[in-house]
Amino acid sequence: MPADIDQIIKKSQEACASTGAKLTSKRKNVLTALLTSSIPLSAYEIVEKYKNQFNEALPVMSVYRMLDFLIQEKLVHKLETSGQYMICAHITCDHPHEMPQFLICDRCHTVKEIGIKKQIMSELERGIQSTGFTLSKKQLELHGFCEHCQNKPR
Structure with a gap:
């Protein structure tokens, strides 16, 4: 969990303002829910965390729209594989x-x-283009075991 959530929220509000966007209170709360999680969350998990953390229900479709906004503003990433x-x-x-x-x-x-x-990305793109393939998303997700889990017995 990030050390100073208030500072991160303030910086996020400034970043949004610089693009003419607004980090509304609900968007800020969704961002805070993610900031206070040690692992990535699904939209449904965000709805549940939001309800517990802010004592307010939020429809999942609203969460998806807010997440789209936060992704557009480069504050949040979506893991495509999960x-x-x-x-x-x-x-x-x-x-x-x-x-x-x-x-x-x-x-x-x-x-x-x-x-x-x-x-490295340019080299990858050249190799991909040489096959006639066009990338629609440029994001790599690699699965394995973190250093901590490597040292645990399975």
């Missing part, structure tokens, strides 16, 4: 981000986000 959502690891950075790559632990479900260097 349909879950997580906070961008670079949510408070001021520098341009590299292409995200997600290392997903199949045991404890933690996710580590790392960037793919532009040179």
Whole structure:
């Protein structure tokens, strides 16, 4: 869980304002629900966490719309293989981000986000284009076991 949620929310509000968007109170609460989770959450898990954390019911379709907004504003990522959502690891950075790559632990479900260097992504794209294939999404999700889980008996 991030150390200073208030600072992250403030930075997120500023980022939204810089694009002419608004981080409404409900969007902020969805973002907070994700910030206070140690693992990615599905929209239905966010609905439940929202209800417990803010004592307010929220329709799942509203959560999906809010998540779409948060993704558009580059505050949240969607893990395509699981349909879950997580906070961008670079949510408070001021520098341009590299292409995200997600290392997903199949045991404890933690996710580590790392960037793919532009040179590597360009090489991948050239190789893919040479086959006649066109990418619709540029995101890598790799499954395995985190360092902590590697040291646990199975």
